[in-house]
Amino acid sequence: xxxxxxxxxxxxxxxxxxxxxxxxxxxxxxxxxxxxxxxxxxxxxxxxxxxxxxxxxxxxxxxxxxxxxxxxxxxxxxxxxxxxxxxxxxxxxxxxxxxxxxxxxxxxxxxxxxxxxxxxxxxxxxxxxxxxxxxxxxxxxxxxxxxxxxxxxxxxxxxxxxxxxxxxxxxxxxxxxxxxxxxxxxxxxxxxxxxxxxxxxxxxxxxxxxxxxxxxxxxxxxxxxxxxxxxxxxxxxxxxxxxxxxxxxxxxxxxxxxxxxxxxxxxxxxxxxxxx
Amino acid sequence: xxxxxxxxxxxxxxxxxxxxxxxxxxxxxxxxxxxxxxxxxxxxxxxxxxxxxxxxxxxxxxxxxxxxxxxxxxxxxxxxxxxxxxxxxxxxxxxxxxxxxxxxxxxxxxxxxxxxxxxxxxxxxxxxxxxxxxxxxxxxxxxxxxxxxxxxxxxxxxxxxxxxxxxxxxxxxxxxxxxxxxxxxxxxxxxxxxxxxxxxxxx
Numbered sequence: 001x002x003x004x005x006x007x008x009x010x011x012x013x014x015x016x017x018x019x020x021x022x023x024x025x026x027x028x029x030x031x032x033x034x035x036x037x038x039x040x041x042x043x044x045x046x047x048x049x050x051x052x053x054x055x056x057x058x059x060x061x062x063x064x065x066x067x068x069x070x071x072x073x074x075x076x077x078x079x080x081x082x083x084x085x086x087x088x089x090x091x092x093x094x095x096x097x098x099x100x101x102x103x104x105x106x107x108x109x110x111x112x113x114x115x116x117x118x119x120x121x122x123x124x125x126x127x128x129x130x131x132x133x134x135x136x137x138x139x140x141x142x143x144x145x146x147x148x149x150x151x152x153x154x155x156x157x158x159x160x161x162x163x164x165x166x167x168x169x170x171x172x173x174x175x176x177x178x179x180x181x182x183x184x185x186x187x188x189x190x191x192x193x194x195x196x197x198x199x200x201x202x203x204x205x206x207x208x209x210x211x212x213x214x215x216x217x218x219x220x221x222x223x224x225x226x227x228x229x230x231x232x233x234x235x236x237x238x239x240x241x242x243x244x245x246x247x248x249x250x251x252x253x254x255x256x257x258x259x260x261x262x263x264x265x266x267x268x269x270x271x272x273x274x275x276x
Numbered sequence: 277x278x279x280x281x282x283x284x285x286x287x288x289x290x291x292x293x294x295x296x297x298x299x300x301x302x303x304x305x306x307x308x309x310x311x312x313x314x315x316x317x318x319x320x321x322x323x324x325x326x327x328x329x330x331x332x333x334x335x336x337x338x339x340x341x342x343x344x345x346x347x348x349x350x351x352x353x354x355x356x357x358x359x360x361x362x363x364x365x366x367x368x369x370x371x372x373x374x375x376x377x378x379x380x381x382x383x384x385x386x387x388x389x390x391x392x393x394x395x396x397x398x399x400x401x402x403x404x405x406x407x408x409x410x411x412x413x414x415x416x417x418x419x420x421x422x423x424x425x426x427x428x429x430x431x432x433x434x435x436x437x438x439x440x441x442x443x444x445x446x447x448x449x450x451x452x453x454x455x456x457x458x459x460x461x462x463x464x465x466x467x468x469x470x471x472x473x474x475x476x477x478x479x
Contacts, residue, residue, distance in 0.1 A: 011457040039468035043460055046410045047429040055321040056335050063339055064310045067346060140347065147343055
């Protein structure tokens with residue numbers, strides 16, 4: 001073996017410090033290749049110790065907290081009811097079922113509870129299904145924003161948007177989607193509103209605030225309450241024009257919105273009492 | 277170059293403990309996924325830092341990678357290498373981020389981190405200078421070579437897993453690591469000469 005070949009073989013090894021016997025024989029009689037091997041070994045060691053700034057522990061801690069106390073909702077892809085395959089909405093439903101199956105499988109919402117759905121079931125390739133659906137994309141973006149939000153106020157902004165997205169999606173699909181699919185949306189809506197939003201609203205009262213912050217908080221909670229009221233009213237209006245099996249599901253969304261409204265009201269009252 | 281003997285055993289697919297965490301995470305156990313984050317956060321962050329050369333971008337990408345991994349955890353195939361899987365998601369993020377950066381022509385490379393920030397304060401001056409030179413030389417490598425080299429050397433992934441992370445063939449992964457080492461050997465020749473005493477090559 002000539003030296004060039006030997007030297008190339010050394011740096012092609014998984015670890016140039018571990019020289020196989022075949023090459024070692026050559027090294028025994030060749031000072032140039034021995035030097036090369038030593039330098040390659042030194043390079044390897046230096047690369048292992050390559051400096052990098054310390055990893056940000058606070059970001060990690062925040063994410064771990066977010067994930068531990070939040071809940072990505074992972075559930076089975078939903079089957080399409082057989083009877084509807086022949087309906088005139090079949091093509092639309094088919095498309096929709098795919099969208100919602102992806103959604104059901106992959107949606108990630110931090111809502112303060114975990115393990116909401118049945119375990120097991122097929123495991124679709126989510127990395128493939130996520131980017132294709134605009135609603136899912138939006139939800140993943142909201143979830144990223146949620147993870148980055150570091151105060152209850154910021155979280156409330158994101159969660160409010162999330163609740164709005166979910167209720168709009170449910171209302172726009174109410175006439176065509178299956179009851180199962182709608183039920184999942186309603187369940188997520190319920191969790192986002194009554195779990196996460198109310199919880200974050202409570203946290204806002206746990207800190208001492210300046211008068212300006214108190215005002216900002218009141219405005220924010222007021223806006224959220226109004227949004228929930230609007231959702232309840234708009235959903236109520238739809239009740240008479242949707243298929244019978246979608247009706248109780250929409251009813252649930254309207255109820256969750258009203259419950260959320262009430263709970264935020266209670267939180268605000270409690271905050272007032274604490275102040276006095 | 278040839279496919280010579282690979283003296284390192286293939287990267288283990290993770291401990292039994294880790295396999296249990298993954299399984300639990302797949303059935304919805306958030307705290308199990310949190311343990312996986314604890315285990316891989318620093319490693320992923322360091323690798324992404326060397327790819328992006330920017331602390332903040334690396335932080336964002338690390339966080340995003342774990343959120344995406346959580347969203348997709350159900351699709352992870354038990355028994356395969358979890359670290360390679362997470363790094364692959366991280367690499368996708370990095371590539372997408374670079375693409376969008378190019379689109380917006382908005383490149384803001386961070387000023388070189390200070391030796392203190394890099395954790396070099398403890399090193400001896402000589403070592404420190406050498407490490408800085410190595411760091412610069414690594415930064416100058418083409419991104420693909422840098423990514424492959426550090427996965428192999430810094431992260432200890434097998435060539436097979438390096439290939440998986442970078443979505444390429446094992447042969448290409450080997451070639452990139454080889455070319456990266458070749459270039460570094462050339463650029464760093466003066467730094468690599470041992471000062472007086474020579475280093476021993478174990479076998």
